[in-house]
Amino acid sequence: xxxxxxxxxxxxxxxxxxxxxxxxxxxxxxxxxxxxxxxxxxxxxxxxxxxxxxxxxxxxxxxxxxxxxxxxxxxxxxxxxxxxxxxxxxxxxxxxxxxxxxxxxxxxxxxxxxxxxxxxxxxxxxxxxxxxxxxxxxxxxxxxxxxxxxxxxxxxxxxxxxxxxxxxxxxxxxxxxxxxxxxxxxxxxxxxxxxxxxxxxxxxxxxxxxxxxxxxxxxxxxxxxxxxxxxxxxxxxxxxxxxxxxxxxxxxxxxxxxxxxxxxxxxxxxxxxxxxxxxxxxxxxxxxxxxxxxxxxxxxxxxxxxxxxxxxxxxxxxxxxxxxxxxxxxxxxxxxxxxxxxxxxxxxxxxxxxxxxxxxxxxxxxxxxxxxxxxxxxxxxxxxxxxxxxxxxxxxxxxxxxxxxxxxxxxxxxxxxxxxxxxxxxxxxxxxxxxxxxxxxxxxxxxxxxxxxxxxxxxxxxxxxxxxxxxxxxxxxxxxxxxxxxxxxxxxx
Amino acid sequence: xxxxxxxxxxxxxxxxxxxxxxxxxxxxxxxxxxxxxxxxxxxxxxxxxxxxxxxxxxxxxxxxxxxxxxxxxxxxxxxxxxxxxxxxxxxxxxxxxxxxxxxxxxxxxxxxxxxxxxxxxxxxx
Numbered sequence: 182x183x184x185x186x187x188x189x190x191x192x193x194x195x196x197x198x199x200x201x202x203x204x205x206x207x208x209x210x211x212x213x214x215x216x217x218x219x220x221x222x223x224x225x226x227x228x229x230x231x232x233x234x235x236x237x238x239x240x241x242x243x244x245x246x247x248x249x250x251x252x253x254x255x256x257x258x259x260x261x262x263x264x265x266x267x268x269x270x271x272x273x274x275x276x277x278x279x280x281x282x283x284x285x286x287x288x289x290x291x292x293x294x295x296x297x298x299x300x301x302x303x304x305x306x307x308x309x310x311x312x313x314x315x316x317x318x319x320x321x322x323x324x325x326x327x328x329x330x331x332x333x334x335x336x337x338x339x340x341x342x343x344x345x346x347x348x349x350x351x352x353x354x355x356x357x358x359x360x361x362x363x364x365x366x367x368x369x370x371x372x373x374x375x376x377x378x379x380x381x382x383x384x385x386x387x388x389x390x391x392x393x394x395x396x397x398x399x400x401x402x403x404x405x406x407x408x409x410x411x412x413x414x415x416x417x418x419x420x421x422x423x424x425x426x427x428x429x430x431x432x433x434x435x436x437x438x439x440x441x442x443x444x445x446x447x448x449x450x451x452x453x454x455x456x457x458x459x460x461x462x463x464x465x466x467x468x469x470x471x472x473x474x475x476x477x478x479x480x481x482x483x484x485x486x487x488x489x490x491x492x493x494x495x496x497x498x499x500x501x502x503x504x505x506x507x508x509x510x511x512x513x514x515x516x517x518x519x520x521x522x523x524x525x526x527x528x529x530x531x532x533x534x535x536x537x538x539x540x541x542x543x544x545x546x547x548x549x550x551x552x553x554x555x556x557x558x559x560x561x562x563x564x565x566x567x568x569x570x571x572x573x574x575x576x577x578x579x580x581x582x583x584x585x586x587x588x589x590x591x592x593x594x595x596x597x598x599x600x601x602x603x604x605x606x607x608x609x610x611x612x613x614x615x616x617x618x619x620x621x622x623x624x625x626x627x628x629x630x631x632x633x634x635x636x637x638x639x640x641x642x643x644x645x646x647x648x649x650x651x652x653x654x655x656x657x658x659x660x661x662x663x664x665x666x667x668x669x670x671x672x673x674x
Numbered sequence: 675x676x677x678x679x680x681x682x683x684x685x686x687x688x689x690x691x692x693x694x695x696x697x698x699x700x701x702x703x704x705x706x707x708x709x710x711x712x713x714x715x716x717x718x719x720x721x722x723x724x725x726x727x728x729x730x731x732x733x734x735x736x737x738x739x740x741x742x743x744x745x746x747x748x749x750x751x752x753x754x755x756x757x758x759x760x761x762x763x764x765x766x767x768x769x770x771x772x773x774x775x776x777x778x779x780x781x782x783x784x785x786x787x788x789x790x791x792x793x794x795x796x797x798x799x
Contacts, residue, residue, distance in 0.1 A: 314750055314753075317754070321757045321760075321761070323766060325757075326762065327770070328764055329764065332768060332771070337772075337775040338788065339786055340768055340771050340772050340775060341772060341776075341788070343768055344765065344768045344769070347765050347768065348697060348706060348710065348765075351714075352697065352710075355713060355717055358717055359717055362717070362720055362721050362747070365724065365746075365747065365750075366724045
């Protein structure tokens with residue numbers, strides 16, 4: 182049983198997804214999906230524990246040995262990401278029952294859980310596999326279900342957002358497919374470890390450069406790295422609240438994992454960071470993303486949309502860490518990956534509570550929220566403080582490591598810019614605080630409001646509490662990410 | 675290697691550019707989907723070309739040894755074709771629902787309904 186953990190990680194949600202259709206009753210389906218997600222979480226916790234104790238696990242699918250068969254390879258990096266994805270998915274699913282029941286009608290709820298689990302299985306598959314073509318297949322499984330999930334939104338603009346994302350996402354995935362084709366053409370293998378061993382022997386081949394360019398652009402589209410982020414604000418704004426929380430907490434994190442996996446493991450640091458101008462490209466685009474997206478966020482009226490832009494900005498910080506390229510900077514990126522999942526998961530769940538009560542979350546709905554929905558408002562404030570990066574929250578930890586990594590390489594201007602970027606976050610969080618605590622509720626926006634239901638508040642505060650807990654007790658994330666980044670730069674997968 | 679012997683790759687590049695151009699330039703959603711299909715098809719042809727060995731036949735065991743084409747890229751692309759079909763059908767389903775709620779499949783009309791006044795803070799404004 183324990184030797185089959187890597188495949189169980191993916192197959193559990195993948196099999197659970199169609200089973201949802203049989204159960205039909207929404208409450209039952211929710212319980213079933215939640216149980217499936219929790220068991221995936223248990224599997225990933227066991228995997229991380231095994232990897233920490235015994236090193237990387239290699240699993241040959243169907244008993245076909247590595248270069249020929251598909252290999253699932255779990256090392257510290259993907260064990261860490263698997264834990265984040267399944268943990269956040271479980272927290273979001275815990276809140277799903279209340280929120281989805283209010284936002285979708287009966288028949289669609291079953292479909293929602295089916296799509297959710299499919300998307301979840303796809304994301305886990307991308308992270309678990311050690312085969313580049315398998316990455317493409319799982320990427321499409323998760324993407325296709327994501328498009329359908331976004332289209333479930335009540336607003337008709339959700340359809341338009343889903344269609345735009347479908348076009349952009351398909352172009353991105355097809356770019357990755359082209360890149361994989363080039364890699365196979367040049368090396369005759371699809372196994373990541375095999376690729377990592379064979380690619381350096383090819384030297385400065387133009388086909389390998391083309392492969393890298395296609396894969397890089399394709400992943401950046403999925404990652405919503407500035408300026409390829411256009412699909413994200415619409416998709417996050419009009420999707421059902423739970424879908425937004427799930428996507429914000431997991432999907433971009435998995436894309437970032439892919440970026441790391443391809444640049445660091447498959448192509449190698451010497452190729453992608455030393456030989457190509459990727460360092461200045463990633464730092465440059467990351468910083469521009471931080472400043473442009475944060476500035477745009479300040480002027481948003483729809484708060485979901487504001488946090489969507491803030492997500493684009495936070496992706497910028499993570500990419501800057503990849504660009505700096507030292508072990509300390511990679512650690513900062515991995516920390517921020519975890520921390521940002523906690524922040525945005527908590528924040529979007531809190532917004533789901535507001536949408537549950539008022540039907541929308543524009544800035545005018547925040548007026549007087551501090552008295553009308555004290556717990557929800559407090560969750561948003563704590564999440565916002567973490568987003569800014571103040572001490573005692575997780576946001577501080579990852580910014581601290583990023584700034585330390587920048588100073589380590591004498592990039593003091595970069596450290597200054599990271600701090601300035603955080604100040605922009607203060608501006609857009611302050612708008613919410615001002616509206617919530619210093620403005621009187623007016624108009625119809627606040628009629629008949631109460632605190633969000635417990636089913637939503639508990640998961641929200643679980644994630645917000647994690648923001649505080651891991652901001653004070655940083656042992657687990659720091660230890661795992663330190664080992665993972667050392668391991669990444671130390672050699673193959 | 676003479677360029678003429680690589681004509682299939684030139685076709686791939688041609689189709690890829692036509693497809694991408696259609697996706698970007700066409701305002702009609704159905705035409706966008708067709709462009710996306712042409713773009714994906716070019717990649718299918720690319721993979722099939724990669725697997726072809728000159729003078730090779732199908733990899734069938736018939737006792738004797740003979741030269742055969744690499745079947746792996748062909749198998750891979752079968753998967754990608756299935757993905758392509760799924761994407762197209764989902765895109766068409768979305769286009770139908772967009773037509774129902776906006777009354778049009780022209781990007782211009784949809785955007786016009788989205789932001790009647792500039793500065794409204796809608797998706798495209």
